[in-house]
Amino acid sequence: MDTENAQRLRLGDVEIIRLVEWQGPYAPARTLVPDAPARLWKEHEDRLAPDHWRPDGDQAVVALQTWVLRSGGTTIVVDPGVGDDRERPGSPMFHHRRSDLLDRLTRQAGIRPADVDLVVNTHLHADHVGGNTTGPAGGWTPAFPNARYLLPAADDFHFGPSNSYGGGRRLDDRLLYQDSIAPLHRAGQAQLWHGTHRIDARLTLESTPGHTPGSSVLHLDSAGERAVFAGDLLHSPVQILAPECSSCLCLAPARAATSRRRILERAADTRALLVPAHFAGAGAVEVRRAGGAFTFGEWAA
Template sequence: MADENAQSFVIGDVEVLRVVEWQGPYLPAGDLVPDCAPEVWRTHEEQLVPDHREPDGGRAVLALQTWVVRGGGRTVLVDTGVGNGRERPGNPLFHRRQGNFLDRLERAGIRPEDVDVVVNTHLHGDHVGWNTRDAEGEWVPAFPRARYLLPAADDHHFGPAGGYGGGARPDDRLVYEDSVAPVHRAGQAVVWEDTYRIDEHLVLEAAPGHTPGSSVLRLESRGERAVFVGDLLHSPVQILHPECGSCFCLDPGQAAKTRLRVLQRAAEKRELVVPAHFSGGGAVEVREGSGGGEGFTLHRWAV
């Protein structure tokens, strides 16, 4: 596999493959993680520049990507990015985007019909977009054999029962109708709560705060571990200072408590932390901080 947009590592007997939909500068760093003061970014500049923040101190650098987990004869996709041709007037980067993500998956050896499970860690638009594809003007599941695992709290909050997120963001209705509702209509949705075991290696756990149904996916094989944390983290600065929330968190206080809990376990259990949006290395081992505070250190990047 020589695709520059796909990189891989191994956890025990399980291969983890990263397929990038888009990567580049996004929001100003101070807007993305508003709880972190400018001096925090400056203090950690050596660890953040250039992979996670522009050298001039401006925008944070992010990726839209899918993590593919292959083991035990099963192919699992963790989050599905933005998708093509979506009406997203609230986000110019996502609005009517056209890209070659499915081609990138195929170059990495993954055809749509090969996918057994799709995990949406939560139901924001940049995590569900490739759940579906346009088939002659109708949105249909992009992965025809897959079970789509949807957290119940998000399915309620962002769906019609919850008023499409209470109407706070008009794009939420559009996201649900083109990327989630078609999976329900096709009978491929599995709505879960609390925990959900996929197989002997993979289990989903609720991790609320970023959204009501935010979740993490834990992977364990032959004593090695990883945790896919979705949007608990948007930048490594939140590992160094887990009290710092992103501008996209619906409940910043709860998200901070969840982030601290997940990072503490990752440090104790030596779980590789795999966020949804890190550019550069993409996945990182963390260790307890040495200053007596709540922060953690970036120990080793995986890819």
Template sequence: MSIESAPRILLGDVEAIRIVEYRGPFRPAAELVPQAPAALWREHADRLAPDHWDPATDMAVMALQTWVLRSGGRTVVVDTGVGDGRERPDAPQFHRRQGRFLELLAEAGIRPEEVDTVVNTHLHADHVGWNTRWEDGSWVPTFPNAEYLLHAADHTALGPDNDYGQGASTTARLLYEDSIAPVRRAGQLVLWDGRHAIDRDLVLEPAPGHTPGSAVLRLTSGGERAVFVGDLVHSPVQILEPAHNSCFCQDPAAAAASRRRILERAADLRELVFPAHLSGPGATEVRRHGSGFTLAPHTPFETTGGTGRP
């Protein structure tokens, strides 16, 4: 695996730092966004290849990454990846994975002790893994002084009170027990509903569908606007055709409705869109195009290659 540096951008008074653990082929395009016809990928090949799609193999290209925001004296971590040494039998790409997440944070000048807030945009294995780390024979919070924010709907639907999503997968139980339960026992888990202000520039809002409690994080500072959309978008084809869901969306109708609503607002307000797994520059500008959207050329971060296997 090739490791990237930690490029950053200033959005008003907020600094956004990109921590990339992996960037490369993830799964066949037809599996990732099963509703999107092959012709859609080919039609937009000039925008999708090579950063988001490899035409030769028909593999979707994605990133495993975390955003760190410096805002108003606070350090906010948005999503925490897969984690190390996790039992994920239902997800072979994540099963017992080993990575350099903590080293990458250190190289970017970020110490776990200084993190004030962790945002889990939703309760999936590749967004909560580094909530905890293995220490002295047990899982403990990676960020000992942070509050961990999770939408209450995800905790209700995917937590122990609902048999971890009604027993939908073995991984659901395992990820809760190793990545959420230790944080809850430590008194650091904060469940929110409605909307939740982190500070004057950062606000969490629900965007259900991908999971019951999927959320987006809005940034408004110094005339700049951005929205961190988690897994609302896995590939730019879902911006070009927002009705197309990923294979991971639990409520397809709600996911499509949330995606269109968030993208409409991003286009109208000129919000820079940060999907959790967007490769290439990592963010994009969205413009209305007829009844849909198009991508405006925008490269907020330098790109430095990066290939390998997750």
């Protein structure tokens, strides 16, 4: 894929812009989705390879990307990525990485940081919140000076000082909160929500816990067309085929599976385009029912 050009799609009255930072082999397939059997990948090789699985080496393929929505005159950035120059010692791929999101946003999409009205973090993992802020010269400050930042309240508690930064399990959790979340609170630009949160007549956030306590999805419903920006509810299309299989990154795998099945059912029944955070290739796909299970429909153009 040409990551130097933004991909654009319109659903109803909402324009969707996809900014791909990187995509490629990420981890062994059964490391990323431990319970998905080898036969499942092989049986669906024609749909999974090469965009989502490299059989030679058995590597799952993912993307790092940001979605931008323009709805009713509002510009919304969804999951602004890893950010630049972060201390992430527990995640070598993200440690001191430069994503250059602000440059790509301006150069590829024609959107300046000051033009952004709203930032949505579907959950508070390092590769979804790093672009919230810029710095560190003079300290970390909001990257989008005029934006409200919508943060799931359950994740803000879990990863914040009240829960001692994710219960003290990982140094990275403390670091990401301090450089990418706390500055939003200090600037008065953070808005916490729980349960559901309606952004406008077309866009609604819904809590889907499991991957993290506050993991969420963003529903789009406009002029009879629908999509669901599913965050990390799925990391690989193989989880459409086997929704009971959670990724190795889920904090509560069984709860994540319950949330995943619920969202897949709704996507299939409403013919909503499924837009997970890390699907490579086309990035988004329709979901179809197949008896009591699910299968792939058409990939996004």
